Amino acid sequence: MTLAAVAAAAFTSMTFDANAAKPFPGTLQTGETAGLATGAPLPEGVYFVNTLSFGVRDTNPDARFLVDVPALVWASPYSIGGGQIQIIGALPMAHLSARGTGFDEYGLYNPFLAGAIAWDLGNGFGFRWLSGFYFNAGDRDLRVPATTWRNDAALSYTADGWNLTANLTYAWTFGTSNYSAFDSTSNGFNLDLTATKTFGKWELGVVGFGSYETGLPNGYNAAGIGRSKQFALGPLVGYNFGPVILQSYLTRDIYAKNQNLLGTKADGKETRFWTRVIIPLWSPEKPMAPLVTKY
Template identity: 30%
Template sequence: MKFSSKALVAAAGLTALAFTPAYATEGGDQATKPGAFIGSSAGVPPPGIYMFNQVFTYQANLVGPGTVNALGNAPGHKTGVQAAVDVQGFLFVPGWTFLGATYDAVFVQPFVMQSLGTPINVQSSGMFNSYIVPVELSWKLGASGFAVKTGLGIYLADGTDTSPTTLNGPANPYYTFQPELILSYLANGWNLSVAMYDEINTENRVTHYTTGDIFHADFTATKTIGKWTFGPVAYYVGQVTNDSCNAGCIGNTLFHVQRYNEWAVGGLVGYDFGPASLSVWATQEVSANGKNAAAAALGADPSLVAQGATVFATLSYRLWAPEEPAKAPMFHK
């Protein structure tokens, strides 16, 4: 079977994952970079072991009532947020089926450089939490072109820590569970997909603070013509449950954003080189807002969210594939 790298780009397992810096160490922290599933789908490539290399940069500023209430910024002053991320990942497709679905598994290791500007002035770099998806199942719905994929990803609390008692490292000192659901239409060169996934966090092992659930929806509407793929993309991310801070917790939910919403729009272009494929997408966050209702009732909402632009590139290729069975020779009298 000839390998098509377009199928790999379409695989939903190809995700880049990164922590978006936020003021303070709790509240609003995201394990997955919003838009990480852009360009993916509910499809699965042929059996084999695949690798993908991803890089992206995120350039933003903090916005929200906390720019004045928490940071004390004067009107017009901007606190910058920057991140540069490199991701190495593997997609395993053994050719197994279960309940009519195709099985695959994913391992991703991100490396992060990130910073926050004045008046915070914090920088960090190192290995972010490893991300594993032990099970993804993809169903093709007949010959309709529609497909459904579901799975469960897990961020391990194994990233770089500068100290076991501080939070200055680039990684999150807690686990994050990420169930996913991807719906796609894949026919006639189209990839019309929405990927929905939710971050469910465990308690921070240092502060015992627990960040609320964060919901993502990534949208792809691309068309492939020949070797080229292009089309509009978008994403939404928002915190849908409040943080919690029990007895003995270091911190206070009044000091952090409890609910926020961000929308971004952009475009994707990709090219299939045959042995490998490259795709690049860029987005601009056009809306970002955050609030802490309890703190606002006391007169000083500290909520902060980042609003900015992302440029993201993925190179994907197959490392290994099972050999096709040899065909019996033809004999003629």
């Protein structure tokens, strides 16, 4: 297990208030776990993980969305049923704008807190179940105006320098605020996929992610808003500076439907650049070995 595995525990997610733009399904920003072996247990310790991304979606006018997710992860020495207990907390920030509209908002997004249990299944395989909540707090014009219960199931293969991972998420929203344009908020599925290989300190590969919106809020049909769905692909590169690890990837939608963000073009595709840094803050063990891509 390598230090980069910790980032798999630290993901959080973004969305938009229905008053301002089309929300991502179930609050989750698809692609946030791409590049990570979310199914693998972590070395015991405390870690700081920061994921920063910037995307532009062709929605006439273009929607521009910057997301910064600073997170703390505690990989505990405790277990349940042979699986390691993990605690994850994050205070994400977001900046959303649309050219020519006058809309330009920056602030705190819904705070996130979750617990997870990760099992080492042997022969390079690992499985993790995560469950947590996005709280109805943060900037009124950016946050989801509801509480979201998020559940993830992740399966990873990390032997021989490989990271082959599928992370499936379903999220339910409830307790929608009165100021929302609709009386409920969206639920949905997200699937993040990773296929990378390490070569010494370098990691190379490809990532993909898709989403499908369920549980449309009342009033969406009357407003002409359909069920959103998309799928994106792109290359990833990572480098282990020991002990700090950096990753970056560039993704582009190859399919997008009903993704209108503050614009009139419902099927606009997004191009997004991602960076991630992983820093160990404390560990009772000796320094981690060089990156072997077991994220």
